[in-house]
Amino acid sequence: MRLDDRLLDFFNRPLMCIIAVADETGRPSAGRGVGFHLLEDRETIDVIFSAWQWPRLEPCIRKTSRIATTFVSPSDYVSFQLKGSATLRSTETSDLDRAGRFIAAATDELESLGVSRPLIAPWLTAREARVARFAISEIYIQTPGPLAGMLAGARSQ
Amino acid sequence: MNLRLSDLSACFEGVIPSIIATASADGMPNISYLSHVVRVDEEHVALSNQFFAKTAANIRANPKVTLILVDGFTGDQFLLDIGFVRSVDAGALFDKIARQLRASSVQVGMSDVMRLRSADIFRVHGIEKVPSPVETAPAMAGRAPVSLPALSEAIKAIEQQAEADEIIDSLLGSVQRVLGYSNALVLIQDNYRGCLITTGSIGYERSGLGSEIIGSEGLIGAAAMGGQTIKVSDMSRVRRFGEAIGLEAEGAENTTRTIAFPQLPMAMSQIAVPMTARGTVTGVLFIESTQRLAFREEDEAALEILAGQAASALRASEREAAVAETRQVTPLLEPAAGREIRIAHHRFDDSVFIDGTYIVKGVAGTLLRLMLEWHLNDGRSEFTNREMRLAAGARMPEIKDNLETRLLLLRRRLEEKRAPIRLVRAGRGRVRLEAEGPLILDATAGD
Numbered sequence: 001m002r003l004d005d006r007l008l009d010f011f012n013r014p015l016m017c018i019i020a021v022a023d024e025t026g027r028p029s030a031g032r033g034v035g036f037h038l039l040e041d042r043e044t045i046d047v048i049f050s051a052w053q054w055p056r057l058e059p060c061i062r063k064t065s066r067i068a069t070t071f072v073s074p075s076d077y078v079s080f081q082l083k084g085s086a087t088l089r090s091t092e093t094s095d096l097d098r099a100g101r102f103i104a105a106a107t108d109e110l111e112s113l114g115v116s117r118p119l120i121a122p123w124l125t126a127r128e129a130r131v132a133r134f135a136i137s138e139i140y141i142q143t144p145g146p147l148a149g150m151l152a153g154a155r156s157q
Numbered sequence: 158m159n160l161r162l163s164d165l166s167a168c169f170e171g172v173i174p175s176i177i178a179t180a181s182a183d184g185m186p187n188i189s190y191l192s193h194v195v196r197v198d199e200e201h202v203a204l205s206n207q208f209f210a211k212t213a214a215n216i217r218a219n220p221k222v223t224l225i226l227v228d229g230f231t232g233d234q235f236l237l238d239i240g241f242v243r244s245v246d247a248g249a250l251f252d253k254i255a256r257q258l259r260a261s262s263v264q265v266g267m268s269d270v271m272r273l274r275s276a277d278i279f280r281v282h283g284i285e286k287v288p289s290p291v292e293t294a295p296a297m298a299g300r301a302p303v304s305l306p307a308l309s310e311a312i313k314a315i316e317q318q319a320e321a322d323e324i325i326d327s328l329l330g331s332v333q334r335v336l337g338y339s340n341a342l343v344l345i346q347d348n349y350r351g352c353l354i355t356t357g358s359i360g361y362e363r364s365g366l367g368s369e370i371i372g373s374e375g376l377i378g379a380a381a382m383g384g385q386t387i388k389v390s391d392m393s394r395v396r397r398f399g400e401a402i403g404l405e406a407e408g409a410e411n412t413t414r415t416i417a418f419p420q421l422p423m424a425m426s427q428i429a430v431p432m433t434a435r436g437t438v439t440g441v442l443f444i445e446s447t448q449r450l451a452f453r454e455e456d457e458a459a460l461e462i463l464a465g466q467a468a469s470a471l472r473a474s475e476r477e478a479a480v481a482e483t484r485q486v487t488p489l490l491e492p493a494a495g496r497e498i499r500i501a502h503h504r505f506d507d508s509v510f511i512d513g514t515y516i517v518k519g520v521a522g523t524l525l526r527l528m529l530e531w532h533l534n535d536g537r538s539e540f541t542n543r544e545m546r547l548a549a550g551a552r553m554p555e556i557k558d559n560l561e562t563r564l565l566l567l568r569r570r571l572e573e574k575r576a577p578i579r580l581v582r583a584g585r586g587r588v589r590l591e592a593e594g595p596l597i598l599d600a601t602a603g604d
Contacts, residue, residue, distance in 0.1 A: 020178035020188035020223075027221040028186045030178035030236070053288050056236075068178075068186040083185065118294055119173075119232040125290035142189055142209065149209045 014109035021060035035099035079142035084134035099126035172229030179215035325357035365419030380429035426451035432468035495594030
């Protein structure tokens with residue numbers, strides 16, 4: 001699936017990110033993402049998470065590759081879920097910079113909505129950052145409301 | 158340390174959204190936010206079945222589910238491994254979940270959106286604390302627990318009061334002494350007008366005595382209607398329920414015949430506890446605080462005990478007053494000298510104005526009119542509870558259950574408005590009317 005212009009606009013907003021994976025027995029696990037990078041092809045995304053904080057994510061991705069990530073704009077709950085088959089690639093300095101910017105923007109956004117910084121601080125860390133890269137195979141509207149669960153994005157060319 | 162669900166109480170307040178991860182039968186994960194998780198007991202949680210279709214389908218195909226819960230007080234996160242057990246769409250457990258969901262919907266300003274159809278019950282297999290990169294704030298448990306001896310003392314104190322005003326004041330005093338909350342109201346049910354009327358108040362700039370909550374409006378109305386405690390733990394994203402109140406509210410009483418509901422401007426937590434006697438909700442104890450997550454589970458339990466005791470005491474007080482001995486009433490001596498006092502009574506809403514100032518309406522207004530008529534016709538100034546019941550009961554049958562609290566409201570409003578008429582207790586089941594001048598009743602005031 002390809003991200004259309006509307007989705008690209010969405011990804012320029014301050015966002016929060018949550019990640020689900022599953023092990024080979026079908027047991028899901030979850031964690032938070034702390035950054036992302038959309039590749040030029042609009043069909044591939046890198047998602048950054050802390051292996052220190054969410055130690056179950058990395059082994060599951062290595063075993064089953066399956067990943068689902070939901071991005072939400074906290075001010076209006078607009079959300080999209082992206083799914084695909086991920087591989088882990090090595091973490092680079094630029095990933096850490098992205099994570100730093102993502103965490104700062106998310107913290108500022110949540111604070112502007114009335115959530116205090118000390119409350120947010122435990123949620124977002126790039127310690128032992130890992131990067132999962134996946135080709136987006138499914139995109140769903142996740143915003144609460146009548147369109148929830150509908151497909152979004154455009155078919156790959 | 159093994160974590161228990163009861164250690165996670167601040168995660169179940171609906172303050173910070175929870176996260177649910179599921180996987181389809183073929184192992185594709187799915188993740189979304191979740192409005193509310195309810196703790197059922199030490200081993201089970203319930204989720205409102207308002208998920209996206211994919212989550213619902215996954216749960217039925219693969220019962221293994223993972224939750225992330227967030228402590229709304231410290232920000233600490235917890236990973237829960239849970240397994241789907243069954244759905245419920247009726248019964249006590251369903252009702253409990255529906256109520257909690259309603260309270261949390263009030264919290265995020267979506268009370269009209271959320272309608273619970275069914276709830277899913279899950280067994281909790283494991284709880285892990287998620288490592289935090291920062292040291293988190295001390296947990297709510299840092300506060301001293303509710304003192305049982307102090308609670309016991311408070312209950313005895315309420316039980317020993319005979320009069321409605323003493324019972325209500327004793328209840329409000331206990332809320333402050335035993336639990337440390339400074340802003341509280343007691344609202345008494347008025348079935349005649351279908352509302353709850355503020356009859357006791359502490360801690361507010363304006364007492365709000367006589368202000369009303371109509372029907373099932375807001376937290377207070379919902380608590381009365383459902384007969385269950387409802388709380389909101391983080392108001393930072395909620396518009397305050399009830400009427401928007403301007404600075405001119407007090408002055409507006411005379412034209413609107415409506416008393417503004419008292420407000421705590423920076424309130425972050427609110428709790429409404431029904432006052433129930435013999436299965437009937439007779440009022441609501443309402444408390445608010447400027448602290449987030451102010452009301453712990455044990456506070457809730459203590460408040461329910463206090464509110465129940467007060468409801469029983471009020472019920473007993475009504476019954477005793479109704480059968481109190483009626484000794485010969487004393488005639489009024491010479492009418493008081495002084496300037497004339499004009500009282501207007503409007504029959505359509507039983508509102509009463511004294512010298513143009515709005516005092517009260519409804520049952521309390523009717524009672525004042527009755528006493529004034531008797532006073533003017535018979536020259537009496539003392540009246541018994543019993544004769545008021547007889548006279549007003551035909552039109553307002555519910556008066557038999559709450560005459561005392563209506564008289565109390567009337568007395569307090571007269572005091573608060575510094576009216577030239579006062580109502581004084583003259584013994585059990587008996588009141589005396591005192592006036593600073595001759596009375597003129599205009600009972601046909603234009604409506």
